[in-house]
Amino acid sequence: MGKRRSGKPPPFGARLKALREDSGLTQGELAARAGLPLQRVFKLEQGYQLDPRWSTVYRLAVGLGVSVAEFAGEPATESDGAAPPKKPRGRPRKGLNL
Secondary structure: OOOOOOOOOOHHHHHHHHHHHHHOOOHHHHHHHHOOOHHHHHHHHHOOOOOOOHHHHHHHHHHHOOOHHHHHOOOOOHHHOOOOOOOOOOOOOOOOOO
């Protein structure tokens, strides 16, 4: 597989990890909520996968309950789909049909 470019994760991976930790989720929980393989979440956070597809970013945002703009460090606005949704209650779904 690919090698990491440097000793620290790239900005997207670092932002993903920070958002995930702020949400109180493990990588496995986020993967389940986003309908993605655990390995993909791990590789994105660690910088092994550097250029995620927009559909992947969208799924991660839905799984985290944040807007896609927050991955760029921008706060959610009403124009980008309103404020982040509340944290769902109960067990997370196995996957999202997007």
